[in-house]
Amino acid sequence: MSEHKPLILVTNDDGITSHGIRTLANLMTQLGNVMVVAPNSPQSGMGHAITIAHPLRLYPTDIFPDFPAYECSGTPADCVKLAKNHILKDRKPDLVVSGINHGSNTSISVLYSGTMSAAIEAAIEGIPAIGFSLNDFSRQADFSHTEAHILAIARNVLEHGMAKGVALNVNFPAKQPEPLKGIKICRQADAKWQEVFDERRDPHGRRYFWLAGEFVNFDPHAEDTDEYALAHNYTSVVPCKYDLTAYDTIKEMQDWHL
Amino acid sequence: MSEHKPLILVTNDDGITSHGIRTLANLMTQLGNVMVVAPNSPQSGMGHAITIAHPLRLYPTDIFPDFPAYECSGTPADCVKLAKNHILKDRKPDLVVSGINHGSNTSISVLYSGTMSAAIEAAIEGIPAIGFSLNDFSRQADFSHTEAHILAIARNVLEHGMAKGVALNVNFPAKQPEPLKGIKICRQADAKWQEVFDERRDPHGRRYFWLAGEFVNFDPHAEDTDEYALAHNYTSVVPCKYDLTAYDTIKEMQDWHL
Incomplete structure (x- = not known):
């Protein structure tokens, strides 16, 4: 690796074989030296979980021809x-x-997101970090419209x-016939998942039960939220x-009797 | 259940058979009608993980003679x-x-804590919520000194x-020869875990690797942090x-070229 170029660590929560991480890692080669360390299996919904009750496995893999990569048995936070x-x-x-990420991580979903936990974990280590997610759960999702924005934000x-203490949560709309309108700096929308089992x-x-549910946005008209940006x-x-x-x-709480 | 008494839901991340949840649930009977819904296995370090890739199991259990209880195959957030x-x-x-919790969840540990994720999950649902943790990892930890404070805070x-949007993270020092000095409302200390594999x-x-590490407090002299309170x-x-x-x-970020 060339020493004067930035070193960029790439991870994810969908697992090292997903299209999303391949797209992201290939893009990052335009900005620096890339290393991938990512889970060997899907970790969606793992939040900021870490692996303390089991040992971790870590193996080099040659699935990416252009940069070093490792697959890990743990969570996104473990990978970082x-x-x-x-x-x-x-x-x-x-x-x-x-x-x-194959799937959005707007609003409250940031709490459940392994994608963002990896970025937050990096922030804890004092490393600038960004989580990228696409509002399309498909394994074959089209990421082509996101590339210019990913490079601009990373640059x-x-x-x-x-x-200090901050990481970016970036979400992209699913590919539309029209190009993306631009980038909005937003706040996290006030929303929640209304679960149905x-x-x-x-x-x-x-x-047995499957966790399912509907997203309920309590901020539907506020123009400064991530949900509003994606919807537009x-x-x-x-x-x-x-x-x-x-x-x-x-x-x-100063009024409390404690 | 009597309808005029508060309904108090009790959960944890160490699992339904731990001493900590039994202590807490028994205490809560002084304040209202208690129901326990807790994981059937230890979930420490699960952060705000939810179970979406596997089905969930939920069974009633009669391990508590005085109130209804259910054990769940999922995470603390799933239980809520x-x-x-x-x-x-x-x-x-x-x-x-x-x-x-058997073990403290001060400072940055709030991010990894299943105990606090259950409380945060309740806050998302608009329910007042408190996570309680003791700075003693022992399975036989002595919780007796915490009882008066638990009742005062819950009351x-x-x-x-x-x-709106807030839950309390309460941590107790391990049992000392001296009684607790009091309760301090604090901020989260600026600290991190310095991992060693x-x-x-x-x-x-x-x-294979075991995740281990040392806690590093960047705020050792600040008197308004949770770490300072526990240390004193x-x-x-x-x-x-x-x-x-x-x-x-x-x-x-308004200066950025995006």
């Missing part, structure tokens, strides 16, 4: 930890990118750096921080 | 979703409590409610919010 503290000991990446992060019986007569064919960028302290609530 | 949307359809809990939450070989000669034998209370938007960073 292993890359930084085991594989890359002597050199800190200049940028961590995660994705492109800006390499140039400006990121504020689909109850079934297995061949032995025992009940813009790319959304939400800067996310991992200091969860609700500072306003600290003040309100 | 199943309790609210499947078991309790007609009545929303008045309070969700999670814990008492205050039932009385005052919680701000313990590399071993299995009986087949293949490498106080109970810490951090109000946590799930809107991760870094609003200050949105302003700073």
Whole structure:
């Protein structure tokens, strides 16, 4: 690897064989030296899980002809930890990118997102980081319309750096007949998943449930949210921080009798 | 169940047979009608994971003589979703409590904590919620010194409610010879885990890794953090919010060329 080029670590939560990570890693070769460390199986919905009750496996793989890659038995957050503290000991990446996720991670979904947890994990390590997600769950999703925005956002992060404790959550609309209208810096929409549990019986007569649900947006008319941007064919960028302290609530709690 | 008493849902991430959840559920009977819905196996480190790639199992259990309980094959966040949307359809809990975790969840550990994810999940559903954790990983940990504070904090939450989008992260010092000094409302300390991967070989000669590490506190002298409170034998209370938007960073990004 050339030492003067930025070192870019690429991971994801759909697993190392997904189209999204291949698209992202190939794009990043335009900006720097690429290394991939990604899960060996899908990790969607794993949130900020880490693997502490089981050992981790990590193997080099040659599925990418143009850059080194490793597959890991753990979660996206594990991948970032292993890359930084085991594989890359002597050199800190200049940028961590995660994705492109097959499926959006707007609004509240950031909490459940393995894609964004990898980016947050990098931010904890003081590395500028971006999670990219496409609002299309298909395994064969078309990522072609996202490429110019991915490069623009990654270039800006390499140039400006990121504020301490912050990572970017970038979401793209699914491919439309019209080109993307632009990039909007947004806040996380106030929304939630309204779950429905689909109850079934297995061949032995025992009940089981599939978690399913509908997305409910409490902010449908607010123009400054990620949901609004996506619904209007813009790319959304939400800067996310991992200091969860609700500072306003600290003040309100001074009245409590504790 | 009596209808005029508060309905209190109890969950955790150490699993339904742990001492911590039994202690917490028994305490809550002093404040209302208790229902337990908790994982059937340890879920430590699961963060805000949800189970979407596998079906969920949910069975009633009679391990608690004084209140109804269900064990679930999923994560703490799954338990809250199943309790609210499947078991309790007609009545929303008045309070969700999670814990008492065997091990602290201060500072950055809130991101990896299944205990706190259950509380955050409840906050998303508009239910006041508290995660309780003890700075003692032992399966036989002594929780006796925490009981008065648990009741005081839960009573205050039932009385005052919680701000929209906020849940409390409560941590207790391990039992000391001296009694607890009091309760401090705190912010999340700026800290991280410095991971070390313990590399071993299995009986087949293949490498594997255990995730291990040391906690590094970048805020050792700040008196307003949860870490400081615990180090000085106080109970810490951090109000946590799930809107991760870094609003200050949105302003700073106006200079970017996007």
